[in-house]
Amino acid sequence: MGGAHPRPHRRRVARAGRRRRVGAAGGRALGGRGRRRTGGGAGAAGEPRRRHRAVRRPHGPHRSGHARRHHRVDRHRADAPPLGGQRVPTDTDSGDPGERLQKILARRGYGSRRKAEELIRAGRVRVDGHPATIGQRAAPSARITVDGTPLDDEQAALTLMLHKPPDVIVAASDHRGRPTVFDLLGDVPAGLRHVGRLDRDSEGLLLLTTDGELAHRVAHPRFEVAKTYEALVDGRPGDEALARLRAGIDLDDGPTSPAEAERLRPDGDCWWVRLVLHEGRKRQVRRMLAAVGHPVRRLVRTRLGPLELGTLEPGAARALTGGELAGLRAQCGLDGP
Structure with missing residues (x-):
């Protein structure tokens, strides 16, 4: 029965043969990793096999040029000082923080703040002769130009x-x-x-x-400035119709926001009603009142926010x-x- 277990014996022989072959090769790669041995085979001189330790790459000023290239600060950013060490003077140097340039341009009729930012990014705006930057503030005494044309200091928003x-x-x-x-x-x-x-x-x-x-x-x-309308409608809007207006009406372009609605006074066979909206879609008041069965005969906007006609x-x-x-x-x- 001694030949019933040949496999473990063959395994030990195979391992021993493999160790001998590796030791004889000396410089052959180990484990397929491409590392080379520096001496003879393991155990050839009775010395244990050495392990190679991973080398840490230095951080900070001694790191490689590749790493430095990937961590280099972009000196051409809009908020970086110009090359040569000379910084563009701003109105904050005088101690007056001033007002943001986007707000000034928007108030002078150059569109919304986003449109004003587009002008600044395009390089079309200068402050005291220097190209303007996003977020820059300008003092009242600053000379602001757009495409070379100065803003009139006396020109206020109308x-x-x-x-x-x-x-x-x-x-x-x-x-x-x-x-x-x-x-x-x-x-x-x-x-x-x-x-x-x-x-x-x-x-x-x-x-x-x-x-x-x-x-x-x-x-x-988003700013929910109230718009108040008085409408002359056919018939007398009942409580149910007013409740629907207050809850919001499903229109073909989506449901409306809740509105304030009340009956005011009769006018012949018609009634005046008041609606207060915080949005402004195309012909919205007319469509809302038609949806509850009371078409509009006349429509007057009487208030806009705190303003009254x-x-x-x-x-x-x-x-x-x-x-x-x-x-x-x-x-x-x-x-x-």
């Missing part, structure tokens, strides 16, 4: 309230020759734009301004008072520096 009459288009021009709101204003400064829209048949308070950031915030739903005559316009402008800017979060 914000107007217009009582838009019906049958007038809210646009700078109309290819069909219909009258526009700018025809009512006559000579206006460059950069004056309307804030939001009123459709041709609607009337009431329309805001126009050269302040790009103010225009953006008043029109954007009051007794301003149709077709007339006036500049906002200091208090009105401050209240509107505060509601839009623009009262800070």
Whole structure:
């Protein structure tokens, strides 16, 4: 029965033979890793086999050129000082932090702050002769130019309230020759734009301004500037219809946000109702009231945020008072520096 277990014996013989072959090779790679032995075979001189220790790559100033290239600071960033060690002077050097350049440009009619940032990135804006950078502040005494044209120090933002009459288009021009709101204003400064829209048949308070950031915030739903409308509708809206308006109406472009809704007074077979919205989709008030079964016959915007149309005559316009402008800017979060 002695030949019943030959395999363990053959395994030991095979291992011993393999060790002898490796030792005789001397410099042959071990374990397929490409490491070379520095002496004879293991045990040839009675010395134990040495293990190779991994070499740590140095960090810091002594690391390799490859690592330095990958960790090199980009000296061409917009916020890095120019080469040569000369730093562009800013208005903060004089101790006056000033106002952010994007806000100044937006208020002077160069669009929203995002549009102003695009002008700065394109290299079209300079402050005291130096290229402007994103986030830079400018003191009141700084000389700011856009495409070489200086901002007029005396030119302040203009914000107007217009009582838009019906049958007038809210646009700078109309290819069909219909009258526009700018025809009512006559000579206006460059950069004056309307804030939001009123459709041709609607009337009431329309805001126009050269302040790009103010225009953006008043029109954007995120700032929730309230818009108050009074509408003359067919029939008498019941409590159920008013509850639907308050909860929001499913329109073809999605559900509306909740609105304030109330009945005001009868007018013949019709009723006046008041709606307060915090968004401004195309013909939204008309579509909401039609959805509850009361089509609009006449629509007037009476308030915009803290501004009230009051007794301003149709077709007339006036500049906002200091208090009105401050209240509107505060509601839009623009009262800070």
